[in-house]
Amino acid sequence: MRTVHSLKELRTILRGYRQQGKTIGLVPTMGNLHEGHISLVRKAAEMADVVVTSIFVNPMQFGAGEDLETYPRTLTEDQDKLASAGNTLVFAPSAEEIYPEGLASQTQVVVPDVSDGHCGASRPGHFEGVATVVTMLFNMVQPDFAVFGEKDFQQLAVIRKMVRDLMIPVDVVGGPTVREDDGLAKSSRNGYLTPEERQIAPAVYQTLQATAAKITDGRTDFQALESEAEQSLGDAGLRPDYFNIVNSQTLKPATAEDREITILTAAFLGTTRLIDNLSLTR
Ligand code: PAF
Secondary structure: OEEEOOHHHHHHHHHHHHHOOOOEEEEEEOOOOOHHHHHHHHHHHHHOOEEEEEEOOOHHHOOOOOOOOOOOOOHHHHHHHHHOOOOOEEEOOOHHHHOOOOOOOOOOOOOOOOOOOOHHHHOOOHHHHHHHHHHHHHHHHOOOEEEEEOOOHHHHHHHHHHHHHOOOOOEEEEEOOOEOOOOOEOOHHHHHOOHHHHHHOOHHHHHHHHHHHHHHOOOOOHHHHHHHHHHHHHHHOOEEEEEEEEEOOOOOEOOOOOOEEEEEEEEEEOOEEEEEEEEEEO
């Protein structure tokens, strides 16, 4: 498995693969890889001849006061994990390689509607940063398909709409959330949790499951369910950012007529912000 840092090297290698008629799958990441990422790489390896994993902590998607500086950079460990998961090529560019003229004058991609609300409301500019870098990665790698984790449900919806609206010739594939034994969704940010916070963290998924059970039992008073869930998160020691029951396609508040429902949540434990979601069919 090779690692390249420059776009020039990346393009030279990928040209060779394309000339041999090989299919290419892309797994965009910010590194600090865990089993969730590795499951996406394995999925890509089952579908393509060549798997490119990008590792880039994208400054454009971090807001002021967020964890851009402290976000874990673990390239050597990541390379070891990728090699044993069937990855072909690691693309680990610097910020200068991706944004040579700096962020201030960078052209941006804005994806309306699905970027609004939820994480989009709590993290202004976040999805513009994601959509912009993902478009650039698609243009740099020109993959046949790209795999993204379903844990970032709104991000996946943003990318699917972007690809549709801009007619980008890349298939977007979702990979299921990988969880710890106690239900906590695997995330690079779990490493920030203190041992005490780690004990509390499974309450996020437990609250999603409890709410899903109430909906399956027939409740459609979604606003009341959201308030009950926020109360439970608070009682467990979390500080809810949002807990929203939405239509799975539009990500707008669910109505009693909706069949496909997704529950989206983000909550703070100390300074760590955890996100998770659960989809169900009524
Ligand atoms: O999900 C992530 O890790 C990032 O948002 C992504 C898709 C790699 C873009 O920087």
